Amino acid sequence: MQKTLKKIEDKLYFVPFKPNTESHIKTNAAICAGCTGKECTKFCPANVFHWSEIDKKLYINYENCLECGACTIGCPYQAIEYSHPTASFGRM
Amino acid sequence: MSKKNKSEVLIIGAGPSGLLAAKVFSDNGIKASIIEKDAKNKKKSFYSSIINIQFYEEIFGGFIKNQTLAIEREITDYRAYFLKEGSFSCISNQNNNHLCIKRELFNKALTDILESKGIQIFYETIGRELILENGKIKGIKTDDSEHYADVIIICEGANSILSKQAGLKSGELSPEETFLFVEETIEIPSEAIEERFNLQNNKGLTAKIFTHSFIEIPGINYMHTNKSSVTISSGILLSDSIKNSININDYHEKIKTHPGISPFISNGTTKTYSSYIMPAPLKYSKRANKVKLYSDNCLVAGGAAMFVNHFKWDISLLAAISGKIAAETVIEARGKNDYSEKSLSMYESKLRENKEYNDFINDNRVHAEGVLPFQKSPNELGILFYNDFEDKNDRKVLENLSNIALTVN
Numbered sequence: 001m002q003k004t005l006k007k008i009e010d011k012l013y014f015v016p017f018k019p020n021t022e023s024h025i026k027t028n029a030a031i032c033a034g035c036t037g038k039e040c041t042k043f044c045p046a047n048v049f050h051w052s053e054i055d056k057k058l059y060i061n062y063e064n065c066l067e068c069g070a071c072t073i074g075c076p077y078q079a080i081e082y083s084h085p086t087a088s089f090g091r092m
Numbered sequence: 093m094s095k096k097n098k099s100e101v102l103i104i105g106a107g108p109s110g111l112l113a114a115k116v117f118s119d120n121g122i123k124a125s126i127i128e129k130d131a132k133n134k135k136k137s138f139y140s141s142i143i144n145i146q147f148y149e150e151i152f153g154g155f156i157k158n159q160t161l162a163i164e165r166e167i168t169d170y171r172a173y174f175l176k177e178g179s180f181s182c183i184s185n186q187n188n189n190h191l192c193i194k195r196e197l198f199n200k201a202l203t204d205i206l207e208s209k210g211i212q213i214f215y216e217t218i219g220r221e222l223i224l225e226n227g228k229i230k231g232i233k234t235d236d237s238e239h240y241a242d243v244i245i246i247c248e249g250a251n252s253i254l255s256k257q258a259g260l261k262s263g264e265l266s267p268e269e270t271f272l273f274v275e276e277t278i279e280i281p282s283e284a285i286e287e288r289f290n291l292q293n294n295k296g297l298t299a300k301i302f303t304h305s306f307i308e309i310p311g312i313n314y315m316h317t318n319k320s321s322v323t324i325s326s327g328i329l330l331s332d333s334i335k336n337s338i339n340i341n342d343y344h345e346k347i348k349t350h351p352g353i354s355p356f357i358s359n360g361t362t363k364t365y366s367s368y369i370m371p372a373p374l375k376y377s378k379r380a381n382k383v384k385l386y387s388d389n390c391l392v393a394g395g396a397a398m399f400v401n402h403f404k405w406d407i408s409l410l411a412a413i414s415g416k417i418a419a420e421t422v423i424e425a426r427g428k429n430d431y432s433e434k435s436l437s438m439y440e441s442k443l444r445e446n447k448e449y450n451d452f453i454n455d456n457r458v459h460a461e462g463v464l465p466f467q468k469s470p471n472e473l474g475i476l477f478y479n480d481f482e483d484k485n486d487r488k489v490l491e492n493l494s495n496i497a498l499t500v501n
Contacts, residue, residue, distance in 0.1 A: 008341050014364070076334075
């Protein structure tokens with residue numbers, strides 16, 4: 001009945017991005033490995049953060065970032081560093 | 093080799109507060125420059141889509157209503173929805189104090205005016221760090237340039253990086269003090285919008301959606317009609333998102349599928365999706381006396397100073413007002429040739445002379461318990477809604493209506 005999109009991934013498909021080659025979001029691998037809650041993988045409105053159990057590593061899909069800045073505030077260990085993407089890159 | 097620029101006044105950010113500050117300088121013949129991180133006409137950061145006509149007309153003159161490209165609809169219908177499981181109440185009020193605008197085009201209209209009056213705007217220029225001399229702020233470093241000024245007004249928005257460095261506002265926001273929003277615009281033919289919302293041609297609606305009886309999380313939600321789309325924004329505290337392991341998009345989807353809202357957007361197509369953070373009103377109740385708004389050569393205004401009044405229809409009005417007052421402060425300090433912290437401290441007393449600011453800072457119903465009013469008794473929610481209306485009769489009617497609407501189970 002309703003044609004509006006529901007999933008974050010589907011919605012992001014329509015957001016114009018021009019990703020830089022380097023991430024504007026930096027994390028601290030050691031802290032992330034020891035983090036139990038992995039909060040960032042749940043609250044980010046663009047699902048930028050993915051934890052891989054296999055690699056024991058946090059992957060950052062900065063290409064999808066909507067640039068709200070919630071990640072730095074929401075990380076309980078202050079392990080996420082956000083800076084604005086370089087001019088003319090990021091969400092268009 | 094980085095480029096060096098020097099201006100008398102430097103404004104960081106061409107959003108509502110930065111542009112209003114620039115307007116005051118241009119009216120007074122003072123040379124001011126703005127650095128803006130986005131490209132010209134591509135302003136992507138947050139800006140209220142519902143603007144207060146009177147305020148902008150007083151400052152920019154009658155030109156506002158002639159911006160036919162930038163205006164989506166003239167707001168005539170103000171509503172509050174109170175969602176419950178499977179049902180809802182709605183109260184509505186007719187008025188016409190606001191316009192629904194297309195942010196990018198409205199922003200462009202304002203920047204065009206300012207640029208034609210000699211304000212220089214450096215686009216795609218991102219303030220990365222402060223330039224300090226003897227501990228005092230002298231300028232801003234960007235990726236490829238340095239901007240020096242006698243005085244700087246930081247209007248960088250809620251995602252504030254420079255004001256943090258400057259030790260202004262009250263330090264880092266905590267998750268309990270941050271609302272995280274998503275905003276979705278859903279395309280619907282204009283005739284269907286007018287039929288579904290019972291609107292006349294080119295007239296529009298703005299609504300607040302309260303979810304306290306539906307989802308056990310206090311939220312702030314807005315809905316408004318554009319020409320041929322409907323925008324719904326949903327916000328909850330970041331701390332609630334974390335505590336309840338609920339992504340803001342899932343909360344937003346619950347609102348979209350509620351029977352009070354879904355008929356408005358049925359068969360619509362998602363057009364845009366974005367997210368932003370806004371400071372929670374709680375901030376001022378707990379930290380009011382610690383909020384630092386000025387230091388030597390520097391002032392902070394707008395979202396970066398946490399000046400966001402969620403209870404107004406034009407949520408960036410307070411930001412715009414603070415930008416204007418910051419500029420007026422600078423002009424007075426300039427007359428004394430003194431941009432010291434002590435001299436700029438009159439910013440605060442000037443703010444206190446403003447009604448909107450006083451509403452914001454003194455409203456106990458809003459601030460005493462922080463965001464709790466959103467989940468408290470229905471009557472208080474009614475109060476939040478009719479608080480917007482100046483007219484006492486309007487308020488009385490709304491009070492009665494909300495009491496009736498809310499006591500029906």
